[in-house]
Amino acid sequence: MSWFLMNRKGEERKKKEEIKKQFMKAIGKDASDGKLSRDQWTNVLIAAGIHNSTEEVHKSFETRVLENGRLSFEEFMGEESRAERLFKLMDKDGDGFVTKTEFREVCKNLNREQIDLAFKKFDQTGNDKLNFREFCDMMNKRTNSTKKGSETATANPSNSSSHHAPAQ
Structure with a gap:
């Protein structure tokens, strides 16, 4: 060079x-x-x-x-974001969606019920898959729930971050 x-x-x-x-x-x-x-x-x-x-x-x-x-x-800067890298990691078959099975392979610490709850909440199209936008919504919700801390969880247990699968 x-x-x-x-x-x-x-x-x-x-x-x-x-x-x-x-x-x-x-x-x-x-x-x-x-x-x-x-x-x-x-x-x-x-x-x-x-x-x-x-x-x-x-x-x-x-x-x-x-x-x-x-x-x-x-x-x-035109670089891949952390969310894009994580989405690609989870999207094993490269079809542009993360299925429950693909999600479970990466998030081994989550049980089936937690994954089902996350998909029920964030799968806006109802196809049992998360597209990139839905995936980002889920990750941003987890981040926001985590930042709010335990005061949200204790103030309203039905709205606690334990219901957001990625926060577990």
Whole structure:
């Protein structure tokens, strides 16, 4: 590899590291869900010294289907998100769905009843499979339930995180 190409890769790596650094600062202040809005991303890129920040942010937001109009670091950088990696891991046959059987193979600590409850709650199409959106809804619900802590579970046992299969 030429010196020129090696030097460019080093520059790109440094830019990415600076963006990540500014992203971490921003989520520490404003984003408990690990995602930032369009305006927050613009501020991250400006703080990282990236030119044409507003245009870059608009391009990133236009090319993605957004949940709540926010993007994680991976989503913004065009990398596979943690949710996408986990979904692919569970989707053994690569058909774009996670079945109860596939889910059970990965989540061995959950019993059949817990998996059935999770699918009943998050399988919006009723096909006994989770598509990526349903899977993300389930994972986000688990994350939100976990963050709310035990006060939710003790305040309303019928709504506790123990009913969300992934939280077990």
